[in-house]
Amino acid sequence: MRTISKRTISNGLFAATLAVIVVINGCKSEGGGGGFLDNVGKVAGNIGNTIGGEVGTWFGVAERLSGPAGKALEGGQFNDNDEYHLGRAAASQIIQQYGLFKDDQATAYLNLVGHTLVEFSNARATYAGYHFAVLNSDEVNAFACPGAYIFVTRGMLRLCASEDELAAVLAHEIAHIDKRHALQSIESKRWNDLLVAVGQEGARQANAGPLADVGADMAGDVHKTLTTSGYSQKLETEADKESVRILRAAGYEPSAMVNVLTKMDQELKTNTGGFGKTHPHTRDRIDVVKREVGNTIPKPLVRERQARFDRALALSRSKG
Amino acid sequence: MKHRRLLCTAAIVAGLIAATGLADNPSQLQIQVRKTQVRSAPEPLGTVIGEVELGEKVRDVDGKPKTEGWVMIESMLRTKVVGWIRRSAVSPTKVDIAAADGRAKSVSALEAQMAGEGIASGERKYVNTNNLHGAQAQLDQLEKNPLTKVSVQDIRSFVNEGRLSQGGN
Numbered sequence: 150m151r152t153i154s155k156r157t158i159s160n161g162l163f164a165a166t167l168a169v170i171v172v173i174n175g176c177k178s179e180g181g182g183g184g185f186l187d188n189v190g191k192v193a194g195n196i197g198n199t200i201g202g203e204v205g206t207w208f209g210v211a212e213r214l215s216g217p218a219g220k221a222l223e224g225g226q227f228n229d230n231d232e233y234h235l236g237r238a239a240a241s242q243i244i245q246q247y248g249l250f251k252d253d254q255a256t257a258y259l260n261l262v263g264h265t266l267v268e269f270s271n272a273r274a275t276y277a278g279y280h281f282a283v284l285n286s287d288e289v290n291a292f293a294c295p296g297a298y299i300f301v302t303r304g305m306l307r308l309c310a311s312e313d314e315l316a317a318v319l320a321h322e323i324a325h326i327d328k329r330h331a332l333q334s335i336e337s338k339r340w341n342d343l344l345v346a347v348g349q350e351g352a353r354q355a356n357a358g359p360l361a362d363v364g365a366d367m368a369g370d371v372h373k374t375l376t377t378s379g380y381s382q383k384l385e386t387e388a389d390k391e392s393v394r395i396l397r398a399a400g401y402e403p404s405a406m407v408n409v410l411t412k413m414d415q416e417l418k419t420n421t422g423g424f425g426k427t428h429p430h431t432r433d434r435i436d437v438v439k440r441e442v443g444n445t446i447p448k449p450l451v452r453e454r455q456a457r458f459d460r461a462l463a464l465s466r467s468k469g
Numbered sequence: 470m471k472h473r474r475l476l477c478t479a480a481i482v483a484g485l486i487a488a489t490g491l492a493d494n495p496s497q498l499q500i501q502v503r504k505t506q507v508r509s510a511p512e513p514l515g516t517v518i519g520e521v522e523l524g525e526k527v528r529d530v531d532g533k534p535k536t537e538g539w540v541m542i543e544s545m546l547r548t549k550v551v552g553w554i555r556r557s558a559v560s561p562t563k564v565d566i567a568a569a570d571g572r573a574k575s576v577s578a579l580e581a582q583m584a585g586e587g588i589a590s591g592e593r594k595y596v597n598t599n600n601l602h603g604a605q606a607q608l609d610q611l612e613k614n615p616l617t618k619v620s621v622q623d624i625r626s627f628v629n630e631g632r633l634s635q636g637g638n
Contacts, residue, residue, distance in 0.1 A: 228560075229501055231588040237608060238595040245604035249611065257616040261627045264619035269513045271538045273557035274502050280617045298608070312631065346587065364591015365598065398513075400633035454631040 217340030218332045227343065231364075232332065233276040236296025238368030239331075239375060243284070243292055243300060246376065250285035250303055250465055258461030259283060262312060263299060263319050269399035270320070272327040279326070281319065283465050289416050292375050293322035295331045306466045308412050311450055312458040313405035316396060321406070324391035330384045334374035335367045342366070382430050386437050393441040404447045410435045496529035498542065498559040506621070507552035511539035514628070517621050519550035527559065 221227040263281040275297040282300055284290075289304040299322045301315075309315040325331065346359035374380065380388075389406065396403045414431040500521050508515035521527060527542040530551060540556045543549065596605050611617060627633075 227588075234589045234592040237605070238592040238601075241596055241601040241604040241608050242599060244607050245599070245601050249607050253616060256614065260617045260619050261623065265624050265627055265633070268621070268624050274505055274555040276502050277612060278503070278618075280611055282611055282617075298611075358590075360587020361590030361594045364588035365595040366591075367588075368591060368595040400628070451632050454633075457631065 216333075217337050217344075218329075218335065221340050221343055222329075222332075227332075227340075229276040232329070233296040235364065235368050235371060236294040236298055236331070238365070239371040240294040240296070240298040240300075242368075242372045243294065243375065247284040247286045247288075247300070247302065250283040252283060252465045254461050254463075255283050255306075255465040256281070258457070259301065259315075259319075262316055263323070266316060266320050266323055266395055266399050266401075270323055270327065270395040271398075272323055272395075275326065279323070289413065291318050291322050293325040293331070294375065295326070295329070295371060297326050299323070299326070303465050306462055308416065309409065311405065312454045313396070313402045313450070314409050315458065315462075316399065316401045317392060317406040317409045320392035320395040320399075320401075321388050323395060324388040325380070325384075328384075328387060328391070330380055330388065331371045331374065333384065334378075334380065335370045339363055339367050339370065382433065385430070385434060389434055389438050390441050393438060402448050403442045404445070406438050407435060407442060410438060496532050496561070498527050498529050498540070498561060500525045500527065500558060501560045502558045505554050505558040507542070507544065507550050507554055508539075509552055511536035511541075511553040514621055514625055515553065518552050519544065519548075521546075521550075521554065521558075527554075 218227075259281040263279060267279050277296065279297040279299065282298070283306065284292075284300045284302045286302040287304045288302050289308050290302045291305050292298075292300045294300070299319065301318060301322075305318060306315070309318060342363045343360070346363050379385075389410075392406055393403045396406065410431055414435065417431060500523055503523050504520055506517045507519035507521060509518050510516070521542070521544050525544060525546050527544045530541040530543050536553075538556055539553045540559060541551070541553050542559070543551045596602060
């Protein structure tokens with residue numbers, strides 16, 4: 150009898166406490182939407198997300214990077230804003246080296262093709278958005294600087310015979326940006342230097358000396374990779390596969406990527422500078438892309454697309 | 470037996486209080502890019518219904534991603550907007566430090582900002598060392614060039630004109 154009585158009291162306490170919580174939460178949620186049960190549901194959802202692996206994905210593709218670069222990203226020591234400034238330094242050097250080609254029609258067109266690919270690609274958002282421009286060089290080349298500055302040389306525009314082929318080049322560069330490949334070209338030592346510099350009290354002052362040194366060194370690494378040493382075969386293959394996916398998503402002919410690489414391979418036989426310096430394994434890449442594209446029959450060129458390609462790039466693709 | 474039941478009750482109550490406390494502070498996110506569009510649907514060419522800017526705090530509406538790469542948010546800074554943005558455009562806020570302009574900065578964001586100042590200084594140092602001031606000015610012009618700004622409406626027209634199909638070939 151005594152036991153029953155205590156259990157009843159215990160149950161009563163539990164029920165009363167629950168009731169109090171419900172009332173409190175009912176008041177709190179007034180006007181804000183979502184009552185007690187909703188909140189519990191949300192919490193369950195959040196816990197489910199965490200267990201499901203959502204933790205660590207907030208920085209976009211941080212989880213895709215391994216090693217010190219990935220750690221610096223996940224740890225918040227390096228963010229989109231940093232990547233933007235790093236990219237600006239490297240992009241400035243590329244502009245200095247090649248020069249921008251002032252052609253409004255080509256710039257507008259390049260940005261339309263580029264932004265269309267970005268829209269369909271599900272590529273990550275970048276700090277200042279994507280910018281596409283033409284470089285005044287006969288060299289066959291294209292560059293993707295961190296911060297989403299994508300440059301295509303006039304030589305590369307001449308190599309492309311259609312909008313689909315141009316889209317293939319841009320999709321490949323967008324893939325490099327999306328996967329933060331340039332950050333992987335930074336020497337491991339720099340990431341360690343970054344961690345040390347962030348930890349130093351001096352870096353918290355206005356002059357930010359140690360961090361400036363690390364930032365400048367990182368920019369140098371990126372520029373060297375883009376213009377001299379090139380990405381690893383693994384990263385190029387990753388970008389090629391992704392570019393085929395992007396082309397498909399946007400409605401472009403994916404075999405255009407095979408066309409471009411085949412032409413580049415031909416180009417390498419006579420010219421080992423520019424693209425040849427940084428992309429030495431074109432034959433292997435063609436095989437990978439062919440496998441990605443599969444045995445689908447290429448669609449014929451779309452007349453409207455070809456007309457606007459010829460019209461918009463007439464000046465940039467011209468000799469001289 | 471009675472002690473165990475009381476302990477269980479206490480544990481459940483504590484858990485519920487903790488749980489509701491968490492839910493009362495729903496997932497706060499912070500915009501980490503200069504600007505990003507808020508879409509009516511999480512898909513390419515989704516209608517733009519608003520815009521959110523760097524540092525703005527937004528609320529993760531449903532707390533669970535239903536579509537890969539997108540997050541449904543509610544922005545309260547200027548006018549109330551509920552819609553979808555790229556998940557990569559936000560980072561989670563931690564300890565909020567309210568700013569006078571209604572935006573908020575988290576401890577982690579402040580640290581990242583400090584590191585950002587350093588890398589920004591790195592850009593200046595690199596430009597100075599390599600004498601890239603002219604090229605940097607051209608880059609600034611490129612960033613501001615309206616020809617590099619493409620709206621969703623522009624893309625829609627471009628897709629239609631070029632007979633590009635959504636969803637691929």
